[in-house]
Amino acid sequence: MVGNIKHIILIDSIDESENVNFNAESFYRDKIRYPAIAQESTITHEYKKAPNSETFFEILKNLSKDYHYLADGLLLHFDIHGDKNKKGFVLESNELIPWSEVINHLRTLNLMLKNKLYLTMTTCFGRYLYLGVEFKLKSPYSCYISSSESVGEIDAYENYGILFNKLFETGNLIASYNEMDNTDNKIFYYKDSEMTFENAFNSLYEKLTKDGSPLKKIALDNAIKHSLEQTGNKLSYEEAEVLQLASLNKLHKIVKENYQF
Structure with a gap:
């Protein structure tokens, strides 16, 4: 079933001194690790720190090497700053990784997982990840959940807390997003890869015809x-x-x- 998740990996590239009470490591502990244990979930989970581009890309490359362990549905959760000009990730090292570079590495992994790679992001302006997609190449992810605006630490903590709690209950990302989508403070949105193309194509088709x-x-x-x-x-x-x-x-x-x- 589309959206079924068996593995969660949180990738953190924010200086922990920025958010003492709501940093990625505490989020992983409180909203992923503890709920998974409490619900006796079979979903595996892991926290990874990526302070710079070398570490960040090494993580993605290693996931591609180990893809056969993740083939039944992988969710990557990015806790990384977004560039204010909407051009890509800004790592803890202040390095800018353009969306196109992120997409290229994700595509390799998604190919191996046969379109069972799913993304969630606390990233400011993470919605603009789609700008790195080349529609003539294979899809780099099945879907992603992100924000088109600036994201506050508490908003991310509370919204994704709802999503992950539901995910350990249902095992399905889409069902879990629907639960999060009912919150009053709605700042994260679901974007399906194929539907993104269809919407863009239909818009172009109308303009050309x-x-x-x-x-x-x-x-x-x-x-x-x-x-x-x-x-x-x-x-x-x-x-x-x-x-x-x-x-x-x-x-x-x-x-x-x-x-x-």
């Missing part, structure tokens, strides 16, 4: 110009429109295959 759309006219004018330069034949507007629709449908089919594992 809707009558009167400026982008449609630009695209068709360029297609007519390109055809004339390459073949010496000038396409009619209608012919260019037919070819564009065929190209869009072909693109959609190719990219959809990236969500088949």
Whole structure:
């Protein structure tokens, strides 16, 4: 079933002196380790510290090496600062890791796990992780839960506390998110990888096919110009429109295959 979790790994890259009462290690202890023991959960869990990029990438590489132990559903929980310009993670070392670099390493792991990699993040502006995704390549995760705004320590502690408590009860991330989603202070949102592509594609499709759309006219004018330069034949507007629709449908089919594992 989609969203079933058997393993949780929390990756922490925030200086513990910043949040004495609500740091990642205390969150792991109070909201993951203790509830798992209390509920006698079979979900495994582990805390990992990644103060710099070398350690961070080493953790992800080692997970890829050990993927066969995690193949029945892995949740990575990132307790890492987000860049204020929404460009990526900012580690404890103040190193910026662009979303594209994060995505490249996650894709390797998700391929091995056959799309059973799930992400949760306390990261400020973590929602913008999707900016690192290349839709022509295999999906780097099944889904992720994050915020599009700044995140406070208490908000993260309380919201994800609800999610993990429910996760140890149900074993399913989506069911657990629905529980968290009922809170009054709603700042974390679920984003499905395939649905992200569908929404982006549908938006592009509408802009390229809707009558009167400026982008449609630009695209068709360029297609007519390109055809004339390459073949010496000038396409009619209608012919260019037919070819564009065929190209869009072909693109959609190719990219959809990236969500088949």
